[in-house]
Amino acid sequence: MTTLPAGSPDVPATPATDTATAAATGSAAGTAAPGTATSASGSGPALIYGIDDRPPLGRSLLLGAQQVLVSNVWLDALFIAGVGGLSAGLATSLVTITFLAAGLTTLVQTLRLVRLPIVEGPSSAFDAMAISAARSGSLAVASTGLIIAAAIVLLASVTGVLHRIRSVFTPAVTGTVLVLVGLLLAQFTFLEFFGGDTASPDFATPATLGLALATTVTVVVCGYLLPGGRARTVSFLVALVVGDLLALAAGRLDFAQVGRAAWFALPDPLPYGALSFDLGVTVVMTVIFLAAVAEAIGTYQAVAELTGEELTGRRLSGGVAGEAAGSMVAGFFGGFGTTAYAQNLGLMKLTRVASRHTVRIAAVMMILLAFSPKVAAVLVATPAPVVGGLFLPAAATVVFSGVSTLGRIGRDDERSALVAAVALMAGLGVPALGEPLLKALPGTLADLTSQGIVVGTVTAVVLQLLLVNAPSWRPRGTRPADRS
Numbered sequence: 001m002t003t004l005p006a007g008s009p010d011v012p013a014t015p016a017t018d019t020a021t022a023a024a025t026g027s028a029a030g031t032a033a034p035g036t037a038t039s040a041s042g043s044g045p046a047l048i049y050g051i052d053d054r055p056p057l058g059r060s061l062l063l064g065a066q067q068v069l070v071s072n073v074w075l076d077a078l079f080i081a082g083v084g085g086l087s088a089g090l091a092t093s094l095v096t097i098t099f100l101a102a103g104l105t106t107l108v109q110t111l112r113l114v115r116l117p118i119v120e121g122p123s124s125a126f127d128a129m130a131i132s133a134a135r136s137g138s139l140a141v142a143s144t145g146l147i148i149a150a151a152i153v154l155l156a157s158v159t160g161v162l163h164r165i166r167s168v169f170t171p172a173v174t175g176t177v178l179v180l181v182g183l184l185l186a187q188f189t190f191l192e193f194f195g196g197d198t199a200s201p202d203f204a205t206p207a208t209l210g211l212a213l214a215t216t217v218t219v220v221v222c223g224y225l226l227p228g229g230r231a232r233t234v235s236f237l238v239a240l241v242v243g244d245l246l247a248l249a250a251g252r253l254d255f256a257q258v259g260r261a262a263w264f265a266l267p268d269p270l271p272y273g274a275l276s277f278d279l280g281v282t283v284v285m286t287v288i289f290l291a292a293v294a295e296a297i298g299t300y301q302a303v304a305e306l307t308g309e310e311l312t313g314r315r316l317s318g319g320v321a322g323e324a325a326g327s328m329v330a331g332f333f334g335g336f337g338t339t340a341y342a343q344n345l346g347l348m349k350l351t352r353v354a355s356r357h358t359v360r361i362a363a364v365m366m367i368l369l370a371f372s373p374k375v376a377a378v379l380v381a382t383p384a385p386v387v388g389g390l391f392l393p394a395a396a397t398v399v400f401s402g403v404s405t406l407g408r409i410g411r412d413d414e415r416s417a418l419v420a421a422v423a424l425m426a427g428l429g430v431p432a433l434g435e436p437l438l439k440a441l442p443g444t445l446a447d448l449t450s451q452g453i454v455v456g457t458v459t460a461v462v463l464q465l466l467l468v469n470a471p472s473w474r475p476r477g478t479r480p481a482d483r484s
Helices: 015-024 056-073 073-084 090-110 124-136 139-158 172-194 206-225 235-249 256-260 280-307 311-334 344-350 356-369 372-380 385-405 414-433 435-440 441-451 452-472
Strands: 121-123 338-340
Touching: 056 235, 056 344, 056 356, 056 385, 073 090, 073 121, 073 124, 073 372, 090 121, 090 311, 090 338, 090 356, 121 311, 121 441, 124 139, 124 280, 124 441, 124 452, 139 280, 139 311, 172 206, 172 280, 172 344, 172 385, 172 452, 206 235, 206 344, 235 344, 235 356, 235 385, 256 372, 280 311, 280 338, 280 344, 280 385, 280 441, 311 338, 311 414, 338 372, 344 385, 356 372, 414 452, 435 441, 441 452
Parallel strands: none
Antiparallel strands: 121 338
16 A cells, blocks of 8 residues: 655545545535536536445446546557557567556556545557667567666655645646646547548548537437437547447448457466666656656646645645556566546536446456456447547647646746746747747657646646746845845
8 A cells, every 4th residue: 555645734534534524515416316416625527426425336337348448548558569569479468468458557546645536547658669769679678767767756646846836836737737738638539530541542532520429419418419428428438439339330340359359368478578777767767657647647637626625735745656666567567657637627518427347347347358358359440530529529629628727827927937938838839830840859858748738737837946946036125136
């Protein structure tokens, strides 16, 4: 069990405290009926199921499955394996450990640490580094760097260092990160929406676009146009079924890989060989991990606002400790760093279901999938345009969450506005320079500048420290003239 910072005044709620809190907010845990609105203390639409509500078992299973399907945690692993040129065996190993790390971290986060309905998965911030390591045969070095980076962040969390620097993670920083995550999700979303593989003859054809649009329209109809809350809560699951049935009718659903996959398999530790240390790779991994932490904190804050929960320092430190511990486990078994998934925040906003209970069920499902490659292969068989159709409304909601967070910057707070504006420009503009910039920079910097989330986060944090935090550190009554 992860140890939380000693001496923190924030005490995690016990189950009895949770029940009392739920009752005080008008959300009787475990008794809410479908379609019953429960109000969070924050602003925004009423929740159908609040943070401590327990929907009936059948509906809970459906809602948990929906969380797994919308997270699509396996897609990042398939992307790295395909572009990085991994063998079929290593690709399968990467998918299974992705499920295991995501499931374990999600379960511990919802039960003991940040205690919010968040779903964990591999951070796309690591993709460029992972692909580069796969192509060069240095995945063992990358795994070592990840484990060390995660250990550093874990130490900062349990010693209270992270709590003391919480003032850095202002709306200017977390809002910027959420917007960048949403926009980068949009790039992936539309690639999948149009067919996934640009070299495929089916890419951007009317049939492919029709399949993607049908999936998105199903989400919108169930989520916004049908009366009552029943259809809204499972809108993504209904859309997945509709999309897959249309794909099956069109001959686009291929279950060949399902037949070849094993029913049961255990993850292999150190699948790339013995751990191997490299200072440059470790530094890059640490910077990337800090960007993933900023992404997670932004998601924590948005989910806390949605559910009306207080994101205390103890909760935040515990959540980041969970990210770090989960990433260490993932690195040992050949996976990559985990983070709280913003697309599942989008799912909660669209369905108005923010129950930790259903997220725990999703976590258990992911853990089971880690040991059953055959069942996992069924999910992997989902065609790219169906995935894109599901992601489109979720990614759009993430962008709006980031914009809403930035909207909390005061009109007269010009410094914070400058932090957000420059960081967004850097996060979008620097990676867009592409090959010319990569050739002009040494390897370590090239790896960092190719990732928009990393560039935007580092820029936002540095500017926040220089323009906003540093001036407040000057002793009271000290004027510039006094120091001459």
